[in-house]
Amino acid sequence: xxxxxxxxxxxxxxxxxxxxxxxxxxxxxxxxxxxxxxxxxxxxxxxxxxxxxxxxxxxxxxxxxxxxxxxxxxxxxxxxxxxxxxxxxxxxxxxxxxxxxxxxxxxxxxxxxxxxxxxxxxxxxxxxxxxxxxxxxxxxxxxxxxxxxxxxxxxxxxxxxxxxxxxxxxxxxxxxxxxxxxxxxxxxxxxxxxxxxxxxxxxxxxxxxxxxxxxxxxxxxxxxxxxxxxxxxxxxxxxxxxxxxxxxxxxxxxxxxxxxxxxxxxxxxxxxxxxxxxxxxxxxxxxxxxxxxxxxxxxxxxxxxxxxxxxxxxxxxxxxxxxxxxxxxxxxxxxxxxxxxxxxx
Amino acid sequence: xxxxxxxxxxxxxxxxxxxxxxxxxxxxxxxxxxxxxxxxxxxxxxxxxxxxxxxxxxxxxxxxxxxxxxxxxxxxxxxxxxxxxxxxxxxxxxxxxxxxxxxxxxxxxxxxxxxxxxxxxxxxxxxxxxxxxxxxxxxxxxxxxxxxxxxxxxxxxxxxxxxxxxxxxxxxxxxxxxxxxxxxxxxxxxxxxxxxxxxxxxxxxxxxxxxxxxxxxxxxxxxxxxxxxxxxxxxxxxxxxxxxxxxxxxxxxxxxxxxxxxxxxxxxxxxxxxxxxxxxxxxxxxxxxxxxxxxxxxxxxxxxxxxxxxxxxxxxxxxxxxxxxxxxxxxxxxxxxxxxxxxxx
DNA sequence: CTGAAAGCGCTAACAA
DNA sequence: TTGTTAGCGCTTTCAG
Numbered sequence: 211x212x213x214x215x216x217x218x219x220x221x222x223x224x225x226x227x228x229x230x231x232x233x234x235x236x237x238x239x240x241x242x243x244x245x246x247x248x249x250x251x252x253x254x255x256x257x258x259x260x261x262x263x264x265x266x267x268x269x270x271x272x273x274x275x276x277x278x279x280x281x282x283x284x285x286x287x288x289x290x291x292x293x294x295x296x297x298x299x300x301x302x303x304x305x306x307x308x309x310x311x312x313x314x315x316x317x318x319x320x321x322x323x324x325x326x327x328x329x330x331x332x333x334x335x336x337x338x339x340x341x342x343x344x345x346x347x348x349x350x351x352x353x354x355x356x357x358x359x360x361x362x363x364x365x366x367x368x369x370x371x372x373x374x375x376x377x378x379x380x381x382x383x384x385x386x387x388x389x390x391x392x393x394x395x396x397x398x399x400x401x402x403x404x405x406x407x408x409x410x411x412x413x414x415x416x417x418x419x420x421x422x423x424x425x426x427x428x429x430x431x432x433x434x435x436x437x438x439x440x441x442x443x444x445x446x447x448x449x450x451x452x453x454x455x456x457x458x459x460x461x462x463x464x465x466x467x468x469x470x471x472x473x474x475x476x477x478x479x480x481x482x483x484x485x486x487x488x489x490x491x492x493x494x495x496x497x498x499x500x501x502x503x504x505x506x507x508x509x510x511x512x513x514x515x516x517x518x519x520x521x522x523x524x525x526x527x528x529x530x531x532x533x534x535x536x537x538x539x540x541x542x543x544x545x546x547x548x549x550x551x552x553x554x555x
Numbered sequence: 556x557x558x559x560x561x562x563x564x565x566x567x568x569x570x571x572x573x574x575x576x577x578x579x580x581x582x583x584x585x586x587x588x589x590x591x592x593x594x595x596x597x598x599x600x601x602x603x604x605x606x607x608x609x610x611x612x613x614x615x616x617x618x619x620x621x622x623x624x625x626x627x628x629x630x631x632x633x634x635x636x637x638x639x640x641x642x643x644x645x646x647x648x649x650x651x652x653x654x655x656x657x658x659x660x661x662x663x664x665x666x667x668x669x670x671x672x673x674x675x676x677x678x679x680x681x682x683x684x685x686x687x688x689x690x691x692x693x694x695x696x697x698x699x700x701x702x703x704x705x706x707x708x709x710x711x712x713x714x715x716x717x718x719x720x721x722x723x724x725x726x727x728x729x730x731x732x733x734x735x736x737x738x739x740x741x742x743x744x745x746x747x748x749x750x751x752x753x754x755x756x757x758x759x760x761x762x763x764x765x766x767x768x769x770x771x772x773x774x775x776x777x778x779x780x781x782x783x784x785x786x787x788x789x790x791x792x793x794x795x796x797x798x799x800x801x802x803x804x805x806x807x808x809x810x811x812x813x814x815x816x817x818x819x820x821x822x823x824x825x826x827x828x829x830x831x832x833x834x835x836x837x838x839x840x841x842x843x844x845x846x847x848x849x850x851x852x853x854x855x856x857x858x859x860x861x862x863x864x865x866x867x868x869x870x871x872x873x874x875x876x877x878x879x880x881x882x883x884x885x886x887x888x889x890x891x892x893x894x895x896x897x898x899x900x
Numbered sequence: 901c902t903g904a905a906a907g908c909g910c911t912a913a914c915a916a
Numbered sequence: 917t918t919g920t921t922a923g924c925g926c927t928t929t930c931a932g
Contacts (some may be wrong), residue, residue, distance in 0.1 A: 217927095228903080233902090241901070257695075307636075467837065572920070573911090586918080610911075612925065613910045613924050906928090
C-alpha cells in the first residue's frame with residue numbers, strides 16, 4: 211500500500227501533459243486515439259485511481275449527500291435508507307449516513323459536519339425537535355425531508371390522514387364502536403396529525419369519540435407497553451385499537467398477550483407502518499403501510515435532480531396502503547361469529 | 556446560499572495571514588489571545604465553515620470510512636452498522652454507506668469508488684462470493700471484515716461454533732434425538748461452518764446424525780419456506796429444528812404454522828441470530844444471538860485505532876449467547892408433559 | 901490535438 | 917507571535 215499514483219505520474223510515464231491525461235480519463239475534449247490508448251495503458255499499469263478529493267476541490271461539488279435518520283436499526287428508517295441508496299447509486303452519488311437518536315443537538319452537530327464535508331445536499335428524517343436546527347440548515351445546504359415534513363421546507367411524506375381514515379373505516383365497517391387510539395410522541399412520526407385524523411374519521415362516521423380511549427405514550431418501549439396494558443385493563447370494553455406506530459403496535463400485541471386477550475376474538479389490533487414481524491405475528495397484523503423505500507427514493511430524486519420543484523417546498527405526498535391480515539375481526543358478540551373464522555386472509 | 560466564505564476571506568476580514576486563521580481554528584501552534592478572539596469573531600460573523608475537502612487534500616486523509624453491507628434493511632446488518640456509526644462518531648469519522656446485495660461485481664465497483672474517495676478504510680460484511688474482490692481491495696486500502704471473515708484478512712466475527720454447540724446441547728438436553736438442521740447459502744453468513752458445528756456437536760453427544768434431516772435452501776425466502784415445509788412433511792418424526800439464519804428461522808415458523816404444527820408441543824424451533832420479531836412470535840423464539848452491534852463497533856475500532864493488530868490479520872472472535880425463550884420444549888411423548896407448560900420463560 | 905499554468909481551500913515549513 | 921509560500925490532485929482556460 212505505497213503512495214498512490216497521481217495524474218502527474220501518469221502524465222510523466224506516458225510522456226504527455228497533465229491536461230491530456232485529464233481529458234482522456236474524464237472523456238472531455240478530444241485526444242488522438244494513439245495517445246488515448248497510451249494514457250489508458252499507463253494508467254492501468256500504474257493502477258491509477260483518480261482522486262475524488264482533488265476533483266471535488268476543483269469542481270466545487272463532492273458527489274455525496276448526507277442521510278440523517280433517528281436510528282438505522284428502525285426498520286422504517288432502514289427501508290427508507292435503502293431507497294435513498296438505490297437512487298443515489300443510479301445517480302452516482304455517495305451517501306454519508308449518520309444517526310441522531312432524536313436529539314436536536316446531535317442533529318445540529320451532524321449537519322455542521324456534513325456541511326464541512328461539502329455534501330451536495332442532505333436527506334433527513336427529522337426528530338421530534340422544533341425544527342429550528344433544520345430551518346438553519348436549509349439556509350446553508352439543500353435539504354429534503356422524508357417521512358416527516360417541516361412546514362415550508364421540501365419533503366416527501368405519506369398520506370397519513372388517508373391511511374388513518376382507511377383503517378378506521380375498515381374497523382368501523384367491521385362493527386366496532388369502541389375503538390381506541392394508542393398514540394404518542396414517537397420519534398419516527400406519530401405526531402398529533404394521526405390522532406386528529408382518527409378523531410375526524412370517527413366523527414365523519416358518526417361514531418362518538420371517547421377521549422378516555424385516546425391514550426398517549428412516551429417514546430420508550432416501556433411507556434408504550436404500560437399505556438397499552440393499562441388501557442386494556444381500564445376499559446375491557448374496547449373492541450379494537452389502532453396503534454399509531456410500530457413501537458406502539460408491538461406494545462399492544464404484547465399487552466394483549468400478557469392479559470390473555472385473544473386477537474381478534476377479544477380485541478382487534480391494527481397499526482401504522484408495516485414491519486417484517488407483522489406478518490410473523492399470530493395472527494398476522496393488519497397495518498397501514500407507508501411506502502418507506504419509495505419515500506427515500508423520491509426524496510433523493512427531489513434533492514438531486516429536481517432543484518426547481520424542491521425550491522417550491524411543497525411536500526410530495528405518497529399514498530399509503532391498508533394491508534388487511536388477520537388481526538382484525540368483528541367485535542365479540544356480533545353476528546359473524548368467531549372473528550377468527552372471518553379472517554380476511 | 557451564496558458562495559461560502561473561505562479561510563482567505565476570514566484572513567482578509569480579520570486583517571491577518573492565512574496561517575494565523577488556520578492556527579486559530581485548528582488549535583495548533585500559538586496565537587495571541589487578542590488576534591485569536593478577532594479571528595473567531597470574524598469567522599462567526601462570516602459563518603465560516605472550514606472545508607473538509609481542502610483539508611483532506613492537504614492532509615492526505617479524509618476522516619471517512621466506507622461501510623459495505625449486503626442489505627441495510629436486514630436487521631443484522633443494520634445493527635452492525637449502528638455499532639460502526641457509534642464508534643466512528645466517537646472517533647470523529649464519517650461513514651459512507653453502500654449496499655452490494657450479495658453481488659461480487661457490485662462489491663468491486665463500490666470498493667473502487669470508495670478508493671477514489673480516498674476513504675481511510677473499509678468495513679465490510681462480505682457477500683457469498685469467493686473473496687477475490689476483497690483480496691484485491693485489501694492491497695489498496697485497509698479492510699476489516701465483520702460478521703463473516705476471509706482467511707488471512709482481519710475480521711471481527713462471532714463464535715458460531717460455540718453458539719451452535721450451545722443450542723444443540725440444549726436441544727439434546729431437552730431430550731431431542733431427531734434434530735433437523737435447516738441451512739443454506741444465505742448471504743449473511745450461513746455457510747458450511749454452522750452445519751459442520753451441528754454435525755460435530757451431535758457426534759460429541761453420541762446422537763446419530765441423520766443426513767436426511769440436514770437440508771439446504773437457497774437464499775430466497777421461497778426456497779427457504781419450501782425446504783422447511785418439505786422437511787416437516789417428509790419427516791413427521793423430527794422433534795426439533797435448528798434454523799441457521801433468521802431467514803431460515805422465519806421459514807420454519809411459517810411452515811410449522813402452515814402445517815398446523817404446534818410449537819413447541821409438536822416441534823421445537825431454534826434459530827441463529829436474534830431478531831426483533833423473535834420476541835414477538837408466539838411462542839417467542841429461542842435463538843443464538845450474535846453481538847451484531849459490538850461486532851460493528853469492534854470492527855471500526857480495529858480499523859481506525861489498532862493498525863498493528865489489524866495487520867496481523869487474526870480474527871477477533873466474539874461470544875454468542877443462547878437466549879432461551881419459549882419455542883423449545885421436550886419432544887412429544889416424553890416425561891415432562893405438554894412442552895408448552897414447561898416453557899423456560 | 902496538446903501543453904503550460906492558474907487556482908480550488910487548506911496546512912505546515914520556514915522566515916521574520 | 918505572525919506572515920509568506922509551496923503544494924496536496926485535479927480541471928480548465930488559453931496558447932501553441
